[in-house]
Amino acid sequence: MNVEKQQMATSERVEASQQVKPLLINSATKLRQASHWIKELAGMKQLAETMEERADRLEENRFTVALFGAFSAGKSSFANALMGEMILPVSPNPTTAAINKIMPPTETYPHGTVRVVLKSRDVIEEDVRRSLAVFHIQEAQLENGINAVAEMNISEVPANAKPHYTFIKAVKKGWDEAAPHLGQELLVDEKEFKKFVAKEEKACFADYIELYFSCPLTDQGMVLVDTPGADSINARHTGVAFEYLKNADVILFVTYYNHAFAHADREFLLQMGRVKDTFELDKMFFIVNAADLAQSPDELQDVLTHVEKNLLSCGIRHPRIYPISSQTAILSKMLAKGSLAPSAEKVYRQRTDAMEGELPSAEKGLVISGMPPFERDFLQYTVDGLALQAVAAADGEIRRAHDRLREYIELAQEGESAREERREGVRQAKEQATLRTHSVTVSNEERNGKKEQEELLYYVKQRLFFRFSEFFASAFNPAALKDDGRNLKKAAQDCLEDLFRSIGYDLAQEMRATFLRLEKYMNKSGDKLVLVWQKELQAIWSGIELAPYKVRSLQTPNFAEELPAEPSVMYSALSLFKNPKDFFEGEGRSNLRAELEKRMHEQVDRYLEQAGEILATALQDAFNSMSQSERQKVMDQVEEYSQGLFAALDAKVDVNQLKETETRLATLV
Numbered sequence: 001m002n003v004e005k006q007q008m009a010t011s012e013r014v015e016a017s018q019q020v021k022p023l024l025i026n027s028a029t030k031l032r033q034a035s036h037w038i039k040e041l042a043g044m045k046q047l048a049e050t051m052e053e054r055a056d057r058l059e060e061n062r063f064t065v066a067l068f069g070a071f072s073a074g075k076s077s078f079a080n081a082l083m084g085e086m087i088l089p090v091s092p093n094p095t096t097a098a099i100n101k102i103m104p105p106t107e108t109y110p111h112g113t114v115r116v117v118l119k120s121r122d123v124i125e126e127d128v129r130r131s132l133a134v135f136h137i138q139e140a141q142l143e144n145g146i147n148a149v150a151e152m153n154i155s156e157v158p159a160n161a162k163p164h165y166t167f168i169k170a171v172k173k174g175w176d177e178a179a180p181h182l183g184q185e186l187l188v189d190e191k192e193f194k195k196f197v198a199k200e201e202k203a204c205f206a207d208y209i210e211l212y213f214s215c216p217l218t219d220q221g222m223v224l225v226d227t228p229g230a231d232s233i234n235a236r237h238t239g240v241a242f243e244y245l246k247n248a249d250v251i252l253f254v255t256y257y258n259h260a261f262a263h264a265d266r267e268f269l270l271q272m273g274r275v276k277d278t279f280e281l282d283k284m285f286f287i288v289n290a291a292d293l294a295q296s297p298d299e300l301q302d303v304l305t306h307v308e309k310n311l312l313s314c315g316i317r318h319p320r321i322y323p324i325s326s327q328t329a330i331l332s333k334m335l336a337k338g339s340l341a342p343s344a345e346k347v348y349r350q351r352t353d354a355m356e357g358e359l360p361s362a363e364k365g366l367v368i369s370g371m372p373p374f375e376r377d378f379l380q381y382t383v384d385g386l387a388l389q390a391v392a393a394a395d396g397e398i399r400r401a402h403d404r405l406r407e408y409i410e411l412a413q414e415g416e417s418a419r420e421e422r423r424e425g426v427r428q429a430k431e432q433a434t435l436r437t438h439s440v441t442v443s444n445e446e447r448n449g450k451k452e453q454e455e456l457l458y459y460v461k462q463r464l465f466f467r468f469s470e471f472f473a474s475a476f477n478p479a480a481l482k483d484d485g486r487n488l489k490k491a492a493q494d495c496l497e498d499l500f501r502s503i504g505y506d507l508a509q510e511m512r513a514t515f516l517r518l519e520k521y522m523n524k525s526g527d528k529l530v531l532v533w534q535k536e537l538q539a540i541w542s543g544i545e546l547a548p549y550k551v552r553s554l555q556t557p558n559f560a561e562e563l564p565a566e567p568s569v570m571y572s573a574l575s576l577f578k579n580p581k582d583f584f585e586g587e588g589r590s591n592l593r594a595e596l597e598k599r600m601h602e603q604v605d606r607y608l609e610q611a612g613e614i615l616a617t618a619l620q621d622a623f624n625s626m627s628q629s630e631r632q633k634v635m636d637q638v639e640e641y642s643q644g645l646f647a648a649l650d651a652k653v654d655v656n657q658l659k660e661t662e663t664r665l666a667t668l669v
Contacts (some may be wrong), residue, residue: 006602018119018382019346020061020063020220020221020379020382020387021061021219021220021221022619023383023387023388023391024058024059024061024221024390024391025058025059025061026385027058027391027394027395028054028055028056028058028059028252028364028394029055029388030083030308030394030398030558030668031051031052031054031055031058031394032052032666033668034048034052034056034397034398034665034668035048035049035051035052035055036048036053036656036663037661037664038401038405038665040566041405041614041644041657041658041661042408042643042647042648042652042653043408043640043641043642043644043645043647044401044404044405044522044640044644045539045638045640046162046399046636046640047397047400047404047640048401050547051394051397051398051401054393054394054397057390057611058390058394059386060221061220062104062221062222063220063221063222063249063250063382063386064222064223064224064225064228064244064247064248064249064250065217065222065223065224065225065248065249065250065252066244066245066248066251066252067079067224067225067226067248067252067254068227068241068251068252068254068268069229069251069253069254069255069265069287070255070256070265072229073254073255073256073265073289073569074254074256074289074290074326075226075254076088076197076226077091077251077255077289077326077327077330078289078324078326079102079224079226080326080330081324081327081329081330081333081369081371082217082224082375083213083215083216083217083218083224083277084215084216084330084333084334084337085213085215086330086334087102087211087215087224087365088100088102088197089194089197089198093612097205097488098116098197098206098208098209098228099207099208099209099225099226099227099228100197100202100208100209100211100225100226101209101210101211101223101224101225101226101239102211102213102215102218102223102224102225102392103210103211103212103213103215103218103223103227104212104214104215104218104219104221104222105212105213105218109210109325110210110212110214110469111212111213112190112212112216112313113185113187113212114188114190114192114193114209114210114211114212115185115186115187115207115209115210115211115212116185116186116187116188116196116206116209117185117206117207117208117210118178118181118182118183118184118185118186118205118206119182119183119205119206119207120182120183121179121182121183121284122205123207124171124182124205125142127171127204128141128142128145128146128168128171129169131149131164131167131168132145132146132149133169133237134160134161134164135152135161135164137147146168146171146172147172148618149164149165149168149169150168150169150172150227152165158269158480158494160480164488167199167204169200170201170203170204171201171204172207172255172653173201174200174202174204174205176199177202178202179203182205182252188265193209193211193221196209197209198427218422220382222382225244225248226411227240227244228240228241228242238505238508238509239512239556239558241268242509242512242650243274243500243554243556243634245271246275246516246553246556247528247553248283248384249283249382250283250285250378250381250382250651251272251283251284251285252285253268253272253284253285253286253287253289254270254287254289255286255287255288255289255307255510256289256290257288257289257290257293257294257303257323258290263474266310266314267505267506267509269311269314269316270314270315270509271509271512271513272284272314272315272316273311273314273315273316274509274510274513275513275516276315276316276516278516278517278519278520281381281385281386282320283381283385284316284319284320285320285322285374285377285378286307286311286319286320286322287320287322287324287374288303288304288307288321288322288323288324289324289325289326290325290326290327291303291323291324291325292321292325292327292328292351292368292369292543294441294503298552300323302435303323303550304321304323305443308321309323316652320371320377320508322373322374322377323370324369324370324371325351325368325369325370325372326369327347328348328351328352328365328368328369329365329366329369329370329371331344331347331348331351331365332348332362332363332364332365332366332368332369332371333362333366335348335359335361335362335365336362336363342596345359348360351365351368351369352364352365352368353368355434368432379594382394389557391481393548395547395668395669398665398668398669399669400545400547401502401665402536402666402669403453403543403545404543404545404641404644405661405665406662407543407647407660408581408644408645408648408653408658409647409655409658409662410645411648412648412651412653412655412658413643413648413655419649419650419651420649421618422645423646423649423650424563425647426642426645426649427541429540429642430638430642432540433536433537433540433541433642434635434638436533436536436537436540436633437533437536437537437631437634437638438631440529440532440533440536440631441627442525442623442626442627443527444617445525445528445623445625446620448520448620449518449522449619452517452521453514453518453612453616453619455613456514456517456518457514457608457611457612460507460510460511460514460608461608462507462509462602464503464507464510464604465600465601465604465627465653467506468503468593468595468600471499471503471506472499472593472597473495473496475495475499475501475502476492476499476500476583476589476592476593477493477495478580478584480494480495480498481495481580481583481584482580483579483581485581487576488580492577493571493574496570496574496596500562500563500570500595501561501562501609503563503600503604504560504561504562504563504607505561507551507559507561507563507604507608507611508559508560508561510615510617511557511559511611512556512559513616514615515554515556515557515568515615518615518618519553519554519622520621522552522554522619522622522623522626523549523552524552525623525626526549526550526551526552526626526627526630527549527551529626529627529630530546530548530549530550530630531636533546533630533634534546537638541641544637544638544641546634546637547633547637549630552626554618554622555585557614557615557618559614560607560610560611563604563606563607564601564603564606564607564610568597569599569602570599570600573595573596573599574592576588576592576595577589578591
């Protein structure tokens with residue numbers, strides 16, 4: 001695309017960005033106006049309340065944009081480029097970083113306010129115990145365990161334990177300052193905010209951080225959530241990441257040009273692939289950061305092809321992929337605002353390949369950065385995929401009120417004898433509607449849900465053992481079993497524990513994805529249930545139109561990330577490990593892998609049995625709650641609709657007022 005076309009795209013991007021908030025605010029205003037007109041009319045009170053509730057949601061206008069990726073992928077620099085400000089500092093080692101939220105300012109929290117919520121003492125102690133367990137330390141006095149790890153020589157710490165070592169060191173270093181404030185909320189300045197983001201000894205104590213900041217993104221009502229890296233050691237971050245993956249309106253995954261993909265990236269992308277088809281819309285965007293490192297267009301295309309193949313292997317088909325230089329983008333945006341420091345001009349010239357002559361324009365810099373195509377598609381998605389969807393639902397509420405009013409008007413204008421005849425019909429219809437509403441059940445859907453769960457769990461086990469060789473090779477690797485004087489028996493046990501952790505983590509992720517699939521099934525059943533009621537009731541009252549089913553988001557149960565393994569059963573298999581030479585050059589590796597795989601079946605079956613009970617209970621509770629709630633909503637709508645009919649038939653309505661209101665509503669749709 002040439003520069004002129006890119007500039008046009010930039011203009012379109014700005015135009016689109018100006019549409020999101022006005023669209024929603026205008027729609028909310030129409031709902032409130034309609035609600036005001038109908039709330040005192042017979043048979044319209046619930047509709048008016050529903051309109052007010054939807055207007056509240058539209059005015060809150062909070063689309064959540066969740067940013068994912070390993071800590072070294074350049075998430076912070078990309079977030080800064082997206083916001084057009086150097087807001088987030090780059091953290092050198094954020095293995096336990098807090099969740100950072102960039103929020104629209106409010107009256108309570110004006111622009112520049114930073115709210116830091118610290119972990120409770122119990123939570124930080126739980127985090128410490130988890131990390132100490134990696135070093136086989138179980139101290140009643142945590143201080144002793146922390147000191148024992150902190151005094152270790154880092155050269156003696158296994159690679160997979162180094163993030164835990166760093167965390168323990170950070171806790172020790174920051175404890176005295178943080179301890180008096182644990183469990184509290186702090187309001188801090190920008191300087192302190194950057195310390196909480198970038199300094200491990202402060203970040204490890206923060207649960208989450210909210211920065212209230214006005215920028216083009218937040219001005220459109222969007223919340224940017226910079227999640228901890230996919231390689232975070234914080235056990236809770238796995239569940240938190242899943243909730244954002246599930247509930248965020250937009251997902252941005254950032255990988256780095258020079259190392260796409262790391263192991264942590266792949267595990268997270270596998271989870272994305274597991275749940276992608278449960279989303280109503282394709283809300284995922286993939287960023288290849290630092291794309292300006294490519295030496296040629298062919299090299300860049302090779303990397304993009306590599307990324308696409310990796311995504312496909314994780315179950316993500318037809319991804320949106322954007323090569324971007326975040327640093328060039330942020331420098332360009334700062335130049336456009338007149339805030340580019342003279343010291344940064346040299347860097348900007350280097351990135352725009354213009355070391356001499358006139359400084360390239362901000363528009364040219366943005367084109368070079370690759371940012372405009374992403375921003376255009378991103379904002380088009382928020383307008384067409386999210387905002388217009390919300391607007392259409394709001395219009396549907398107004399149209400439903402309009403159609404009901406028209407029916408009441410027609411009834412009220414009938415002759416007295418016709419209305420008397422209709423009164424008895426409405427009474428009988430109401431009785432019949434009540435009976436039909438109670439006769440419809442979800443028992444068949446529940447039975448099918450149980451079968452769906454059994455099938456899903458069967459395939460979970462199949463996928464796990466399909467990957468068993470991969471898990472085994474990662475755990476029992478040459479670096480971990482090097483014959484360099486270390487205790488090889490202990491090293492082999494560490495490898496086995498690493499295998500346990502990998503399989504336990506994978507199963508927990510599979511269970512979260514399975515629950516999301518069952519949640520989707522439950523919502524489909526709810527939607528089907530409302531449609532059945534709609535059909536049953538319209539056979540009685542052709543004019544009744546039920547409110548559409550509202551999708552429920554369920555709380556994901558806690559799934560253990562550890563196998564219910566009996567160490568004696570599994571550890572005895574390590575007798576097959578003789579020495580590294582036999583293991584890697586002889587039959588040792590294949591023999592141990594086969595034996596562990598055979599024994600692992602029982603452990604996995606026990607895990608799935610326990611997890612299956614959790615799923616079954618959660619699904620049963622969800623179905624009960626959904627069916628009872630939806631049935632009551634239908635009964636309430638039947639009652640209100642019949643009240644409106646009786647009011648019209650009894651001539652207890654002002655027909656002129658109804659006509660005037662109907663005309664007004666017609667202008668809003």
